[in-house]
Amino acid sequence: MAATDAGPAPARRSIITGGRNFADRLFGGITGSAAMVVLLIILGLFYQLITRSWSSIQANGLGFIFGTNWNPSQNVYGAGVFIVGTAVTSVAALILATIVAVLVALYLVEIAPSWLARPIGYMVELLAAIPSVVYGLWGIYVLGPFLVTIVGPILTNTLGQVIPFFNGVPRVTGLLPAIVVLTIMIVPTIMAISRDVIGAVPGSQREGILALGATRWEMIRIAVLPYARSGVIGGAILGLARAVGETLAVTLVIGNRSAIADTIFSPTYTMASVIANQFQEADGPTHRAALLEVALVLLVMTFLINVVARILVWRVTNGQRAVVVE
Amino acid sequence: MNFVEARSPLFRRRQMTNNVMTGIMGFAAVLAVVPLVLIVFHVLVNGFGSLSINLLIEDPNSPGRPGGGIRNAITGSAIMVGLAVLIGAPIAIGCGIFLAEYGQNRLGTILRFLVDVLAGMPSITIGLFMYALIVLPNSQFMAIAGALALAVILLPIVARITEEMVLLVPRSLREAAYALGAPRWRTVMTIVLPTALPGIVTGLMLALSRIAGEAAPLLFTSLGNQFTSTDLFRAIDAVPSRIYTYAAGPFDYWHEQAWAMSLMLVLFILLVSIVVRAIAGSKVTVRQ
Numbered sequence: 001m002a003a004t005d006a007g008p009a010p011a012r013r014s015i016i017t018g019g020r021n022f023a024d025r026l027f028g029g030i031t032g033s034a035a036m037v038v039l040l041i042i043l044g045l046f047y048q049l050i051t052r053s054w055s056s057i058q059a060n061g062l063g064f065i066f067g068t069n070w071n072p073s074q075n076v077y078g079a080g081v082f083i084v085g086t087a088v089t090s091v092a093a094l095i096l097a098t099i100v101a102v103l104v105a106l107y108l109v110e111i112a113p114s115w116l117a118r119p120i121g122y123m124v125e126l127l128a129a130i131p132s133v134v135y136g137l138w139g140i141y142v143l144g145p146f147l148v149t150i151v152g153p154i155l156t157n158t159l160g161q162v163i164p165f166f167n168g169v170p171r172v173t174g175l176l177p178a179i180v181v182l183t184i185m186i187v188p189t190i191m192a193i194s195r196d197v198i199g200a201v202p203g204s205q206r207e208g209i210l211a212l213g214a215t216r217w218e219m220i221r222i223a224v225l226p227y228a229r230s231g232v233i234g235g236a237i238l239g240l241a242r243a244v245g246e247t248l249a250v251t252l253v254i255g256n257r258s259a260i261a262d263t264i265f266s267p268t269y270t271m272a273s274v275i276a277n278q279f280q281e282a283d284g285p286t287h288r289a290a291l292l293e294v295a296l297v298l299l300v301m302t303f304l305i306n307v308v309a310r311i312l313v314w315r316v317t318n319g320q321r322a323v324v325v326e
Numbered sequence: 327m328n329f330v331e332a333r334s335p336l337f338r339r340r341q342m343t344n345n346v347m348t349g350i351m352g353f354a355a356v357l358a359v360v361p362l363v364l365i366v367f368h369v370l371v372n373g374f375g376s377l378s379i380n381l382l383i384e385d386p387n388s389p390g391r392p393g394g395g396i397r398n399a400i401t402g403s404a405i406m407v408g409l410a411v412l413i414g415a416p417i418a419i420g421c422g423i424f425l426a427e428y429g430q431n432r433l434g435t436i437l438r439f440l441v442d443v444l445a446g447m448p449s450i451t452i453g454l455f456m457y458a459l460i461v462l463p464n465s466q467f468m469a470i471a472g473a474l475a476l477a478v479i480l481l482p483i484v485a486r487i488t489e490e491m492v493l494l495v496p497r498s499l500r501e502a503a504y505a506l507g508a509p510r511w512r513t514v515m516t517i518v519l520p521t522a523l524p525g526i527v528t529g530l531m532l533a534l535s536r537i538a539g540e541a542a543p544l545l546f547t548s549l550g551n552q553f554t555s556t557d558l559f560r561a562i563d564a565v566p567s568r569i570y571t572y573a574a575g576p577f578d579y580w581h582e583q584a585w586a587m588s589l590m591l592v593l594f595i596l597l598v599s600i601v602v603r604a605i606a607g608s609k610v611t612v613r614q
């Protein structure tokens with residue numbers, strides 16, 4: 001930012017009106033109340049979900065979090081399966097996406113000439129603009145069959161021979177397609193932030209180590225990555241928050257079954273997908289309250305993840321966030 | 327470097343590592359672009375064949391009877407997205423102005439943080455919030471509840487972009503206005519906002535294309551409707567939620583129509599991002 005000639009003038013009382021200008025106060029009041037709407041929405045969100053799921057919170061207690069039996073017809077509600085489902089899909093997607101995204105970000109900042117870096121970066125960012133349902137549709141009818149016929153057999157014949165978790169009957173919907181779709185969806189988030197923080201590493205760092213005779217990769221490993229680390233981690237956690245809250249793409253490809261996946265091909269549920277799948281046809285108020293409690297757990301989780309991520313990113317970028325569009 | 331050093335095994339190994347890692351990074355870049363190409367390709371190929379004029383001007387047939395269209399979904403999406411922008415944009419722009427003008431203090435830091443946190447909340451929980459707030463007390467699914475959910479999603483995106491755009495307005499412009507004796511509100515409304523407007527409109531367009539594709543918050547608020555409706559206080563259809571229903575449903579013609587709807591949606595969104603980038607891209611860059 002051009003620091004000298006941008007930004008509002010310092011809030012100083014007008015000499016002529018002594019700061020008692022009624023219209024100025026009104027203006028501050030109006031914009032201030034618009035800002036307060038954000039606070040009201042967040043409070044309202046928590047308040048509504050807590051009160052609407054209160055009966056479920058009281059009836060199920062802690063068993064709601066740790067129980068893995070979800071049986072609405074018998075009024076047994078344990079959301080453990082969904083919590084595990086969300087954790088497994090998002091963490092796996094996080095690991096895969098972070099590796100790809102950081103490598104891409106490094107390529108774009110350190111290696112690619114700008115005529116190549118701009119279009120590639122732009123195309124990866126466009127991935128973020130494609131709606132969730134379209135990913136889901138593509139996931140069922142294109143990615144799913146591809147995973148079944150090509151990737152599935154390869155996985156079972158290699159990793160599957162060593163680790164039973166990777167040995168199973170490939171299916172169009174299940175854990176694996178969900179992980180792949182989520183990975184594709186969060187790469188842009190992590191890439192955009194990684195690119196910003198890697199780009200923010202001072203050039204003198206690079207020049208210093210190059211002058212000592214380092215190769216370009218050694219420069220990246222020794223001078224660039226450690227400097228950008230906490231920002232990259234922040235970006236990765238933001239990607240995690242997106243994966244945790246992702247709903248319809250996952251609902252379409254994960255297979256929707258109330259059981260913890262025993263192989264990477266098994267169908268299961270995430271918290272968001274069980275809500276999307278069961279809420280409209282909920283068997284009465286208890287089932288609905290239980291699903292609202294799932295939403296509450298999801299909300300608290302994403303809230304905490306977001307807070308951690310924002311603090312990390314803010315520390316690196318000094319409170320300034322990059323504009324989404326280049 | 328001298329000749330002896332260049333031949334040393336250590337140097338060669340370092341050189342090799344460097345080349346291998348460069349290759350891996352380049353490969354990752356290709357890998358990251360492939361999904362976009364594939365998705366756009368498949369949406370084009372599968373969607374184009376199912377596009378027809380009937381799709382735009384007819385309501386859906388009863389399930390299982392091929393044919394029919396999605397007029398109801400297009401109308402519903404247009405109404406709810408439009409309403410969401412009408413409700414959300416003024417609040418978001420007000421919020422952005424406040425953060426930029428009065429937000430250089432602790433209150434501003436907290437609010438800015440909350441805006442970012444709101445931006446990260448899952449859209450399905452926002453849908454359930456509107457369900458609990460509006461649908462449940464009235465026992466009625468409503469277009470307005472869907473529009474409000476979309477407005478909540480739009481709010482943080484537009485607020486932060488407005489803030490950044492207002493902060494980018496050169497201080498000399500303000501000082502010129504102050505020197506003419508203009509009070510702060512007048513300076514902001516007549517000098518600062520018009521200067522920042524292209525950037526704000528850009529942000530608004532991007533947010534609009536984002537909420538046009540959101541289905542999760544609509545499932546429990548506007549629900550869906552087999553017929554074209556313009557009643558804000560009744561259930562209404564939307565394109566993304568109809569894609570969801572059709573994609574998960576059993577009929578082949580549903581899948582075809584889901585691809586066709588995806589094609590319209592993706593073209594709309596890509597068009598908006600490309601146009602925005604072409605027209606206002608340079609104004610939104612500024613910060614690296």
